[in-house]
Amino acid sequence: MIEHIVNISGGKDSTATYLLAIERGRPFRAVWADTGHEHPATVDFIKDLSRKTGGPEIEAVRADFTERMAKKRAFIQRKWAEHGVPSDRIERALDIIQPTGNPFLDLCLWKGRFPSAGAQFCTQHLKIEPVEHVLTPALEHGDVVQWLGIRRAESRRRADTPRVRRVRWIEPKRSMIYFAPIAHWGWNAVFWMHERHGIDPNPLYGLGASRVGCWPCINARKSELKLIGQHDPEAIAKLMEWEVLVAEASKRGAATFFASDTTPEGAAAAKRGETGATGEYRFPRADEVFEWAKTDRGGRQYPMFEPACASEYGMCE
Ligand code: SF4
Structure with missing residues (x-):
């Protein structure tokens, strides 16, 4: 058959x-x-x-991700203290790494980070x-x-x-x-x-989106982010909420939806080695990325007509 x-x-x-x-x-x-x-x-x-x-x-x-999150909690309990993570941060991570029912968020909580073009x-x-x-x-x-x-x-x-x-x-x-x-x-x-x-x-x-998979995709172009910034404040608020939660689940205590080099300021901070140690952390938050998307100032650009997902299965538009 x-x-x-x-x-x-x-x-x-x-x-x-x-x-x-x-x-x-x-x-x-x-x-x-x-x-x-x-x-x-x-x-x-x-x-x-x-x-x-x-x-x-x-x-x-x-x-x-229920099982994988349980294994991650067990790992945190065993190993994070050895890695020098303060006990209050460990407690918060154990609280936060629980299934929420949203696969994208659960994946990021499990991983302690958002996906990126390189990962x-x-x-x-x-x-x-x-x-x-x-x-x-x-x-x-x-x-x-x-x-x-x-x-x-x-x-x-x-x-x-x-x-x-x-x-x-x-x-x-x-x-x-x-x-x-x-x-x-x-x-x-x-x-x-x-x-x-x-x-x-x-x-x-009809709104002007060139692709309609995740909203937004981690690889969204500047023009797509501008569009979301204009039409969908709820999407930005959701990403900011997720950034707070995933940062709590992250060993380094920081996580942003967009890669550091999405904005010129983030790229410069990454170059200076400001990679997330508490006060000096300058990777761009979601709201900063959407503000930048309204401007003509540089930042990361993706080629025209390249789909977000290059997988041979074409599962991401
Ligand atoms: S690459 Fe695919 S799964 Fe990942 S955020 Fe973009 S559309 Fe979603």
């Missing part, structure tokens, strides 16, 4: 892939890795997709692993075709994406096919597909 599974992110490409799967007429499942850090409009868009199109319900899968563990733990929980039992019953909403025109990295790639196992004899049916499409074909099914794309595109 061959099972077809379509990965959904709430973005235009995975939606077009879902619509194409409906047109092909074979039974399929649609899976969404819910990070707990999407914009509510994206969550609503995904939840409405089945009703609006007549396609299958979207199965939400969420990472669970992009969010894609692995929040997207790839939860989807694997669906794929593994499916593979026990036969072959799996995983439909991916990846397009070659999205970025140089994806320019050579094959439409079909097969991975085989010998024992038990199984295979997984990575199927990127829209690999050769341009963006106009993607929007045309929405139109053909009478579906408006995720409303965040």
Whole structure:
């Protein structure tokens, strides 16, 4: 038996892939890795997709860090005092490293830090692993075709994406096919597909967002941060709350959502070696990054047209 599974992110490409799967007429499942850090409009868009199109319900899968957090607490109890961490900080970390029900926040509490471009563990733990929980039992019953909403025109990295790639196992004899049916499409074909099914794309595109995964993604461009700063003060307030919590869970007592070199001031502080020791800590807080995003002053820029997540699975838009 061959099972077809379509990965959904709430973005235009995975939606077009879902619509194409409906047109092909074979039974399929649609899976969404819910990070707990999407914009509510994206969550609503995904939840409405089945009703609006007549396609299958979207199965939400969420990472669970309960066990890993328990192990981290045990480690802190054993080791942090030896590492010279004051007892009051240890107590606060033990209090704070508890499951909150939000996968993104729980991941950061467990790790004691936020992901970054150089340590992009969010894609692995929040997207790839939860989807694997669906794929593994499916593979026990036969072959799996995983439909991916990846397009070659999205970025140089994806320019050579094959439409079909097969991975085989010998024992038990199984295979997984990575199927990127829209690999050769341009963006106009993607929007045309929405139109053909009478579906408006995720409303965040209408606001000017170029991608709609985590809100914001750790790799968000300055223009995307500016957009969030203009339209979504709640998103900034949430990040500031998370920064306080994750700092409490961190051995060094500091954590910021954005990398130090996101702003020119943060890059200069990092260069001077101000790396988080209490009073001198100058990595940019979320509100400082959003203030900087309103300006024309330098800071870190990501290339145009590069997607946030370069994983071959294209799970982050
Ligand atoms: S969208 Fe960005 S923040 Fe979210 S999992 Fe992907 S890389 Fe990480």
